[in-house]
Amino acid sequence: MILGQHCEELLAAMEKHVPARLGKCDPELISTVMEYCLQTRCRSEPIFEAVAENFVHDAERHTTLQIAKQIVAMGRLNYLPQCSNQMFKKLERILSSRFSHFQPHSLIEVLHACIHLERFPLNFMSKVFSPFFLQRLQAHGEPLDKNAMGQLTQIHLSSSLECSYYWGPRLPFFLHVKRFASVDQAFETPMESLLYKQVKGPLTHLLGGKFYSTNIFTYSGYTVDVEICLDENGFILPLPQWDQTYRRMALCLDGQSRFCNNTKHLLGKEVTKRRHLHRMGYEVVQIPYFEFEKLRSHEEQVQYLHNKIFPTIFTLNH
Numbered sequence: 453m454i455l456g457q458h459c460e461e462l463l464a465a466m467e468k469h470v471p472a473r474l475g476k477c478d479p480e481l482i483s484t485v486m487e488y489c490l491q492t493r494c495r496s497e498p499i500f501e502a503v504a505e506n507f508v509h510d511a512e513r514h515t516t517l518q519i520a521k522q523i524v525a526m527g528r529l530n531y532l533p534q535c536s537n538q539m540f541k542k543l544e545r546i547l548s549s550r551f552s553h554f555q556p557h558s559l560i561e562v563l564h565a566c567i568h569l570e571r572f573p574l575n576f577m578s579k580v581f582s583p584f585f586l587q588r589l590q591a592h593g594e595p596l597d598k599n600a601m602g603q604l605t606q607i608h609l610s611s612s613l614e615c616s617y618y619w620g621p622r623l624p625f626f627l628h629v630k631r632f633a634s635v636d637q638a639f640e641t642p643m644e645s646l647l648y649k650q651v652k653g654p655l656t657h658l659l660g661g662k663f664y665s666t667n668i669f670t671y672s673g674y675t676v677d678v679e680i681c682l683d684e685n686g687f688i689l690p691l692p693q694w695d696q697t698y699r700r701m702a703l704c705l706d707g708q709s710r711f712c713n714n715t716k717h718l719l720g721k722e723v724t725k726r727r728h729l730h731r732m733g734y735e736v737v738q739i740p741y742f743e744f745e746k747l748r749s750h751e752e753q754v755q756y757l758h759n760k761i762f763p764t765i766f767t768l769n770h
Contacts, residue, residue, distance in 0.1 A: 453484075458492040458713070471502035479514040482506065483521035490525040493719070495712035500526060504533035511542050516550060519543070520558040527565025529712055530720040540571050547576060556588045557600055564603040567610045568720030570727075577611055578620040580604065586627070602629040602639050606724065609672060613731035632673045632725075637709075640725050643667065643677040644707030647741055651678075651705055654753035658761070663688050664703075672732060674725055678703035680761070701764065702734040707741050716742060735764050 470477075470485060482503060489496055503522055511519060523543060526533070533539060547554075547562070554562070560580060563573045579585055581604070589596055608623040632639035648666070655678070656662050668676040681689045684698040710722045718726075726736050737760050747753045 453488055453491055456491075458494070463489075463492075463494055463496065463714075467496055467498040471498050474502050474506040475510075479510075479518045483514070483518040486522045486525035490521075490528055493529065493711075493713040495529045495531055495715050495717055497531075500529075500531045501533050501535075504535050504539050508535055508538045508542050511546055516554045517558055519546065520554070520562050523562050524565045527568040528720045530568060530717050530723050532569050536569070536571075540566070544575065547573075551576070551579065556585065557597065560589075560600050560603050560607075563607055565720070567607055568724050570614075572610055572615050572618075573607075574611070574615060574618050574620070577607065577618065580607070581621040581623050596627065598629065598634075599636075599638055601627055602632060602634070605629040605673065606632075606639065606728075609728055610724070613728055629673055631669065631675075633675050639721055640675060641707070641710045641719070641722065642675070643705050644709065644741075647705050647707045647739075647744070648677070650744060651739060651753075651757070654750060654757055655703075657750070658754050658757050659688055661690065663690050665691060670729075670732065672728065674729060676702045676729070676734070677705045700734050701761070702729050702736050703761075704736060704738045705741075706738060711740075716740070737761060737764055 466485060474482060485499060486503060488494075489499060504526070507514075507519075507522060514522075543562075543566075547559075551559070559576075563576060563580065566573050586596070589600055604623050605628045608628070611618045611620075611622070633642065643666070655664065659680070664678050664680045666678050668679040670676060680701040680703065681694050681697040682699040682701065683689055683693075683696050686699075689696060704722075704726065706718065706722070711718055726738075730736050739757075739760065744753070744756065747756055
């Protein structure tokens with residue numbers, strides 16, 4: 453991990469030997485294995501299933517930091533184990549009994565990982581949105597950590613967009629992160645320029661012109677790769693007429709960096725972003741790199757985009 457090395461042979465060996473030995477392992481080893489998987493973006497079903505089952509049976513003997521590392525890895529790599537109901541019940545009991553033992557940043561990371569898996573920590577939102585907890589985030593009078601505030605902002609968005617039954621405290625608006633785009637790409641991965649260059653020509657051909665815009669900044673802080681606007685009759689609007697927009701379509705040009713390294717599963721942050729965009733009224737259309745790169749001719753690319761975009765428009769009109 454220190455050297456930043458990703459070795460497929462090491463992962464294969466861990467998948468073979470670690471699951472059967474977890475019951476006898478030091479919890480620190482378990483969380484370090486999960487930390488390694490997260491760093492290398494390896495979504496390992498054998499390891500994650502075994503870790504989840506071990507968590508259900510032995511989480512009480514894990515430290516709060518060890519618990520955080522395990523849950524965060526599953527959330528960020530978009531892995532919901534088969535025993536997820538038992539795992540989250542155990543996590544809720546631990547959070548209830550040891551809430552004050554968690555370091556504030558670790559606690560936020562755990563709750564933030566939960567929303568990636570559509571497990572909304574409603575029982576604890578009122579606590580993390582309280583003035584007392586927000587003060588705990590400030591170390592030695594320094595400004596609030598931007599990464600933690602971004603995580604709290606996404607938790608707030610989930611409570612607003614996906615949990616209509618939550619009526620508890622909210623994150624004060626002046627603490628919201630205004631843009632999720634950041635240097636460390638913690639909340640969204642920027643569109644890959646190479647993939648956009650490949651899609652640009654066929655898309656313009658399909659629409660009969662550049663009737664779309666790129667890197668659109670939304671009011672919630674997300675960036676839309678490619679946006680197409682429709683009028684109330686379902687016709688695509690040219691840019692000068694976007695003030696007549698009735699529906700919006702977000703094309704997600706998903707390059708390799710938005711996926712786990714060893715599978716075709718989107719990272720947790722990308723799944724959460726799409727859910728939120730959909731709740732904001734966007735029709736979300738995914739263009740994954742591994743589908744588009746198979747297309748050899750311009751005609752195949754145009755037809756592929758047609759099959760992706762126009763059925764969505766047809767559904768909207770009916």
